[in-house]
Amino acid sequence: MAMIKCEDCGKEYSDKADKCPNCGCPNPAFEREVVHLVRKGKWSTGRLVIGILSIVLFVLISFQSCAAGIGNAFENQASDSGSMGFVLAIMMLIAGIIAVCTRNSHSKGVTMLPTVFYWIGSLVAFGDAGIYKDLPIWGGLAFIFGLVFIYAGIKTTKN
Secondary structure, three states: OOEEEOOOOOOEEEOOOOEOOOOOOEOHHHHHHHHHHHHHHHHHHHHHHHHHHHHHHHHHHHHHHHHHHHHHHHOOOOOOHHHHHHHHHHHHHHHHHHHHHOOOOOOHHHHHHHHHHHHHHHHHHOOOOOOOOOHHHHHHHHHHHHHHHHHHHHHOOOO
């Protein structure tokens, strides 16, 4: 804990205080720290939530993909919608893990990295859905997740 001098009254007080206890003048360093924590918390929490949601969706999409693949096999269809769904699920898992692990990063590149995996999965999902009618929906969700990470990367500021 360091002592700082008040800009108004000249008395010393702790740098951890939000204002001077003598005159009430706000501590500019404290205000900057609060703004930084709010900004960091907003995008960090959003990236964490989307990352966890992606990991949970990996399980759901994987099971649906297996069911679609079995359905394709029983109907002797040449569709590969089950395989494409599983590729989307893997891409969402990778993006989700990266999002969770890098949620506190201030690097624009690292913040936008999950977008690559979301959009690769999205491109795969918009092919022939065959009997797997939910595949374009999951692909659209992956595309939206990618957009959120692009926006978060643009809004991320370095300290």
